[in-house]
Amino acid sequence: MKKNTIYLFTCLCLLAVAGCTKDEFLDKQPEADVSPDAFFKTENDLLLYTNSFYNTLPGAEAVYAENIDNIVxxxxxxxxxGRRVTPVTGGGWSWGNLRNINYFLENYARHVPYSTSRKYAAIARFFRAYFYYDKVKTFGDVPWYANVIKEDDQAALTKPRDPRTLVMDSVLADINYAIANLGNEQSVERITKWTALALKARLCLFEGTFRKYHTEFNxxxxxxxxxxxxxxxxxLISSGPYGVYTSTPDKAYGELFSSLRAKxxxxxxxxxxxxxLQIWHNVNYYTLTSSYGRPGLEKQLVESYLMKDGSRFTDIPGYQSMQFFEEVQNRDPRLSQTIRTPGYTRIGGAAPQLPQFGASTTGYQLIKFVGDVKYDVFNRSENDMPLFRMGEVYLNFAEAKAELGTLTQADLDKSLNKLRERVGMPHLVMATANASxxxxxxxxxxxxxxxxxxxxLEIRxxxxxxxxxxxFRWDDLMRWKEGKLLTRQFRGMYFTGPGQFDxxxxxxxxxxxxxxxKPGGSSVQLxxxxxxxxxxxxxxxxTVVVNPQxxxxxxxxxxxxxxxxxxxxxxxxxxKQNPGWN
Incomplete structure (x- = not known):
């Protein structure tokens, strides 16, 4: 059965190579009857094996179901x-995917010429960089393994954690190899040179800002x-085939995420x-029912959106006690393409839809990623989920340059300001922002x-x-050393007290x-x-307060x-355990 997406590959191809489950990959050699010489014989074998790596990428829920302090x-x-405890097992400390990658890197060049096989090695090293980037973000120092561990190799099995500096230098070597050896074709399904550049921009920004702000780690x-x-x-900005999706300022941002096929x-x-192909996710149902925690945008984030003319909403006297209708007028158009605001109409719907507190704790009901009404049943959404997009790359570029002190207005204009142009917002002017x-x-x-x-601050x-x-929010707060923001009281819409509200x-x-x-005979939300x-x-x-207890x-x-x-x-x-967790 031939399918048009690599994400349909499962661990089956991995089992065919190694004859073991993913968990067993950590401490077993491949079965003797499926030897490397018997499998890695053609380019198609390399393709089939590397397809298994894509299963390690985030699923849809790992993208849209954010619940840090943006979404409540x-x-x-x-x-x-603060109720995290030291787990007995698991907790992200798993190495099966790494063994899968290293096994391939040890064996891919047995029969296929390097001129053909190197792009598959580049894919494997992309995924090893991705794997270790995630481990370092989570744990800091981790053991670096560039080879498959033999079950009798006690030195490797009992090695201490390697310094973060060594691991991240190795990650850089991997991602640089991937960039140099991957093709420059454009594909939303496969790892290319452009994907590798995007990952490098992401991981380097994380590591650079983490090291800058976390001086306690020296x-x-x-x-x-x-x-x-x-x-x-x-x-990627200068040479890549990507830019910003545009249509009209009041629709383009929302269309980017509700589109069935990735732009x-x-x-x-x-x-x-x-x-x-019967591959679905649950984003419509997630935002429309009470079953998944009634996700809603948090008040402070709503307050962060600028006015449509580029001025600050929070400079308006009395902004803290504005009621819903007033506070969403003449704002950055991305606000009305992220939450329900007056006049919002569902894709495939007819009548305007108001926010429903039965589906949103804060009253700011999410619409980003929400598709046609026909997908409202459980687990039937089929719009693609972005893992890397130029919007992030533009922001990564601007932030890295700003943190270095080398940012110019021209840098902003070719990066962050393209995102503002998409929705008709005025440019961010560096001199004005720094002056005030x-x-x-x-x-x-x-x-x-x-x-x-x-x-x-404006880039943030x-x-x-x-x-x-x-x-992205958890990683951002961790690298900026701003975890204290998570302890704020989460808030929603403002109401003057008991009564009716239009x-x-x-x-x-x-x-x-x-x-x-409870009043009877009412058609309003009670x-x-x-x-x-x-x-x-x-x-x-x-303001509405969420989980005040x-x-x-x-x-x-x-x-x-x-x-x-x-x-x-x-x-x-x-x-050795991380500080404070003993």
Whole structure:
């Protein structure tokens, strides 16, 4: 059966090569009856094997189901409540995928000429860089393995963690090899040179800013990583076949994510979905029902969107107590393409749809990624999910240059400002931003104090808005050393107290907040104060507060790194636990 997407390949091809499960890959050799000489004989064998690597990329839910402080749900993750504990096993400390990659790199060149096989080695090294980037983000120092571990190799099995510096230098070597040896064709399904450049820009920005802001780890060379990241992003911007998807300012941003097929002029790599091939995800259902925590945009993020003329919403007197209709007028068009605002009409629908508190904790109901109404049933959405896109590359480039102190207005105009142009927003002017840093943002990001403070804050604003619901926020807060932001009280719409509220100002009430007995015969959304909804000042009104009874905790001394599992520490006495997790 021939299919048009590599994501349909499962571990079956891996089993054919190695004769073992993914878990067994860590500590077993391939079965004798499927030897390397018997398998790695043709280019098609190399293609089949490397296709198995794509299964390690994030699934749809790992993209859209963000629930850090951009998106608020009825429950809070252990990362936000301080209830993370040292796991007995697992916790991300798994190495089966690495063994799969290293096994290929040890055997791919047995029969196929290097001139043909090197692009497959480049794919494998892309995925090894991706694997280790994820491990370093999570744990810091980790053991570097460039070869398959033999089951009797006690030195390798019990080696200590290698320094982060060694591991990330090895990651750079891998991704540079991938860039040099991959083809420059354009494909949203396969790893290419452009995907490798995008990954390099991403991982170098993470590592460079992590080293810059986390001085407690005494990590060198943050400028080298920022420089290499900026150079990778600039090469992709200057030489790659990608840009910004455009149509009209009031639709383009939303269309990019609701489109069934990934827009190939902006999306560099996507995970494919298809009704015909019976591969679906759940984004429509996720945003429309109460079953998945009623995700809603958080108030502080809504407040971060600029006015349509480029001025700051938070400079308006009384912005904190604006009701829904007023606060969403004349804003950055991405706001109305991310949440329901007055006049919103579903794709495939007829009548305008208002926010529903039954599906959104904050009242700011998500529409990003939401497709046609016909996909509203459980697990039937089929729009592609972006994994790498130029929007991120533009932001990575601008941020790396700003952190280096080398950013120019021309740099902004060929990167970040293209995202503003898409939605008809004025350009970010570097001199203006630096002359008057936004106090609203400065009050959040306390670690920004460089000469470029104003423009760095604006880049962070742009990044949060442009990439919301694409699951970058946790990594961003970790690398910026801003974990304390996760302890804020999460908020939603503002209401004056019990009463009826007309969300779209059409003369008909849409929401009624009540106390005591539930009103009868009402067609509006009924919310009982203190039960269905909580307000900051109770009957005196205020913003909706979400999970006010749950204390949020972030320990600056330990929570930037995850704990190693107990069982692995026992099996390998040379492994040491991360600080604070003993």
């Amino acid at each position: 749900t009825t429950s809070l993750s252990e990362q936000l409540t 990590l060198p060379d943050h400028q080298r990583f920022l420089t290499e990241g900026a150079q990778a992003a600039e090469e 190939p002029n902006e999306i560099i790599l996507a995970r494919r979905f298809s009704d015909a 840093p936004d106090p609203f943002l400065a009050g959040q990001y306390l670690n920004v104090s460089a000469t470029n403070k104003g423009v760095i 604003r742009e990044r949060r808005i442009e990439l919301v619901m694409e699951s 969300l779209d100002r059409n003369g008909t009430p849409d929401v009624q907040i009540y106390t005591g007995t 919310l009982k104060l203190g039960s269905d909804v909580s307000l900051a000042n109770g009957e005196a009104g205020g 749950i204390k949020k905790v972030f320990d600056e001394n330990k929570d930037y790194l995850a704990p190693l599992p107990i069982q692995d520490l026992q099996l390998n006495p040379n492994l």
